[in-house]
């Protein structure tokens with residue numbers, strides 16, 4: 001089993017954090033140098049035609065992409081500690097927050113980051129197809145992330161963790177979102193005490209170091 005990774009990229013880090021929280025350390029990690037566009041090389045396209053990481057190659061030849069699908073695979077292999085909910089209600093809440101954080105946080109943060117700067121000219125979206133930047137998405141993405149940080153702050157005012165009363169994949173994705181948004185200088189406002197408290201305590205978890 002091999003996990004294709006790039007250590008500074010946000011999405012593969014979600015998978016690595018998940019593995020670390022589970023205490024799984026027997027997966028071969030293979031770096032794909034996104035900085036040098038190795039994801040677009042013929043070699044990597046033959047492994048993953050979607051040209052993205054993370055990607056998990058199983059020993060039987062199956063390829064699993066999408067960080068949440070990779071996490072789901074490990075959750076089923078090793079249910080403890082549960083990171084995707086323990087019963088019907090928790091599983092639904094984890095899924096709900098997971099999707100909110102991705103759709104209302106990660107995607108707009110990506111819009112802001114990738115639609116500005118020369119580095120991403122014609123690479124505004126990850127994947128095999130080149131797409132031009134749309135400068136209008138920079139400010140819209142910023143406004144959407146800023147709004148969503150308020151949603152998270154409100155939720156963390158009434159719940160210790162993002163989705164349930166225990167740490168889950170939704171916390172991992174929200175933590176990565178905030179670090180990723182920081183690359184575009186979108187910070188947690190001082191007055192968002194609940195979000196600040198949760199961010200600092202998540203940052204202290206050993207899984208953040210992987």
Ligand SMILES: N[C@@H](CCC(=O)N[C@@H](CS)C(=O)NCC(=O)O)C(=O)O
Pocket residue numbers: 009010011012034039051052053054065066067068125126127
């Ligand atoms: N929805 C995918 C997103 C994967 C993704 O966008 N990965 C980025 C790294 S964070 C990538 O491979 N980028 C390649 C590129 O920019 O060409 C997931 O959750 O795994």
